[in-house]
Amino acid sequence: MQLQENLDKFEQAGISVFAISYDSVEAQADFAEKFGITYSLLSDVNSDAIEATGILNVQAVPEKSVGPGLAASEQTILKVTPFNTEKVEANLGSSFYGIPYPGSYLIGTDGRVIEKLFYRHYRTRPSAETVLRSGFGVDFEVHDNPSAESSGKGVNIRATLGSKSMTYMEASLLYVEIDLADGLHLYGSPVPDGYIATTVTVTGPESVEVGPARYPETRPFEVTGLDESFQVFDGALEIAVPVYYVQEDFEHLLRRSHFLASDLEEPSAGVVRQLIAHAEATRPPPDTSVELDVSVKYQACTTDACLIPQEQSFKMDIPIVRVQVNDSTRPKD
Amino acid sequence: MFNRNNQLDVLGAQTAEEVDHPTGPDVGERMPDITLPDQTGTLVNIEETRGDRRALVVFHRSLVW
Secondary structure, three states: OOOOHHHHHHOOOOOOOEEEEEOHHHHHHHHHHHHOOOEEEEOOOOOHHHHHHHHHHHOOOOOOOOOOOOOOOOOOOEEEOOOOEEEEOOOOOOHHOOOOOEEEEEEEEEEEEEEEEEEEOOOOEEEEHHHHHHHHOOOOOOOOOOOEEEEEEEEEEEEEEOOOEEEEEEEEEEEEEEEEHHHHHHHOOOOOOOOOOOEEEEEEOOOOEEEEOOOOOEEEEEEOOOOOOOEEOOOOOEEEEEEEEEEOOOHHHHHHHHHHHHOOOHHHHOOOOOHHHHHHHOOOOOOOEEEEEEEEEEEEEOOEOOOOOOOEEEEEEEOOOOOOOOOOOOOOO | OOOOHHHHHHHOOOOHHOOOOOOOOOOOOOOOOOEOOOOOOOOOEEEHOOOEEEEEEEEOOOOOO
């Protein structure tokens, strides 16, 4: 979540930050030193807090190894990209027991939860900047975030990413702001036949998943001389589109593979190590950026007349940052 | 201009029903009382430490693997 990078913004907004995991104090200290973490890393070795919070992962149960390979397990897990799901067999070893379903809680001044963030896929997490902005309503200037603009007649469009870059499985929002000249409005759904509703479409390469766009509220509007009623936007509107970079960093994948291989017995372990060596030798260079195509379709109207439907398209270059990875060491047994 | 407008659900965060597993206290409820050692070995109580400020509490699977 790149919390440390954005810690100053949390502190300025008067928000305390706590991270909890079942790792030992030593492991937390090691991590803190390696990555310069100054916020609280709390060690829940017995998973007491995890359990008290009600998010102990009860599917990650201890199993004894039976013969070569991992323990046979009836458990299935959901293998997901953010918007697709399939069930696959899980082979979770005993070292996984005690983990939580990962997620975050935003706590208000009165100590009550104001928002909680859990995702289908355990790897997904929100970007720190979007938590600050969309979660805590902290407004801060964004000078460095990737953005692009496009102007049409009376309609100015600006798209800004809610974070400086994208990282594997980090949920970010692409904010598309549309500023309308006085007297102009755009149609929103539902729209009568023959009229164009404002639609934002974001596309990218295979490594990027795009979620459904979220539109703000419209207001009802009557057009002189027409029977139909319309839902419109006017003034300025902001549409948010979730985007995720879903191509796993090869280094990260290799580290995880090494870790998983260490849980296997021979000859499986040897086979996996050979596969890893091959992958290491043939891996593609990591993305340093991706290009997103943003397209906005709309029809602008005044109270008396409508302009012809328009489509404004532009591209955005988004830097890709690699996931911070701790060295592979075995978790507690 | 970044409207709040309940955009967290746009991040793909799903409700408890949608994620198929429990997700702990709901909006409006309190977290349990949590006291745990931090990376220096010092015991930290979340409520006491945050005082009357807002807080972000993140549960990781592991920092190690």
